[in-house]
Amino acid sequence: MYMDRYYAFTNPDTLLNPRAHPERIGVYLNCDEGCVSFYNAVNFEHLFTFKSLQVHDKIFPFFCVGAVGTELRLDDE
DSSP: OBTTBEEEOOSSOEEEOOSSOOSSEEEEEETTTTEEEEEETTTOOEEEEEOSOOTTSOOOOOOOOOOTTOOOOOTTO
């Protein structure tokens, strides 16, 4: 989130318009298709998919909340 908006870090950035403020993010990696998708893990709304990844390299999908003072919590905590 940046200035109350959500973006995918593409070139140029892609503005996202989720229906609800995501509180939990799900990440789905499909090595066969070469894509990684981000979802709102509460309502399963699709947020964005990066395609044409080179999956023979290490992939480190991340979701940046971009706000000072915002905490991230892992499900097992």
